[in-house]
Amino acid sequence: MSDAVQPTAAEVRAAAEAVKTALDRHLAAVERRSGEDDQAVYEAFNELAAAAEAYDELLYDRYDEVTPFEIPGGEEELPPYAGPEEPNALSVLIRRDYAVAEPQRLLAQAQRIEAADSDAEASGTVHGALGLLFGEYEPDEIASRHKEFGLEEGDSTLWVTAADEPADPGEWLEEPFEGVDAQQVVCRFDVSAVFDEEIDDELDELDTDLDEDGDLERRA
Incomplete structure (x- = not known):
């Protein structure tokens, strides 16, 4: 357990409540989703990931315990943005993988x-x-x-990068994804089967019921 100042029990419980709230918001966004690339679902996912990470850290610092949840890395893996404050140009980098099913x-x-x-x-x-x-x-x-078309979706990612000036015509066509500066990335959105698989595994491991007050109660 860390020798640093430990969070209080109240702080840990508040973080747990924040996870519950974020989980409800994520489910509501999924239920209302308008398509596979619904922005509200992405935002709710990121909020849930941030809340879960904060709770996990406080839980460990206070009780030397961890949660069974792991959110695959996404935007948090990017370095701090160091691009122009008022970009005059942008590039959208997209990769989508398919299997010929x-x-x-x-x-x-x-x-x-x-x-x-x-x-x-x-x-x-x-x-x-x-x-x-x-x-x-x-x-x-x-x-x-x-x-x-007989295709099966794999992982996909979309990066939006900023620049002071547009690239010269034809400059990057031979190597479109070379030389991308991660510090120029404004935002990033990832879709992966890893997310669904890990959630399914966690649901299989957690055998829970709702009690009369609507709270989760672990079965004996």
Whole structure:
């Protein structure tokens, strides 16, 4: 246990109450979500993560105990922002990973594109079908319709970086993600199956009931 000034029991309990409040807000945001990229859900997730981290630290400092919860790192991993106070330009860096879950569905979609466009050539291969698909549709549309194309979503991340001036035309096209300065990142949003898997594991481990007052009560 740390030799530093310990938090009081009241401070630990207040932090626990903050986690409960943040958990309720996160659930409410999820229930009201308008789509996969709902900003309110991201904000509620970050608030819950911050509340849980604060509680975990106070609990350890006071009682030398930890929680079973671990929030995957996201924005907290970035260094402090050191970019321009009034950016004149910005770059949006996006990476989305997919697995080709149903190759035949992908090939069938490519054939439909070929049938509607005589100039389109998919060559009957998966890599040819992917080239045709991403040449026909915007990335956001593919993200929203990925199941139709036989794709399965993996992790994704979006970074917004700031700059004093826009880059020269054609300057970064050969290496679009090289030389990104983390201190120029204004905000970052991550989506990962790790989040869902860890939450599911925690729910499996916690066998709880609600008592008559609506509080969580651990089963014996």
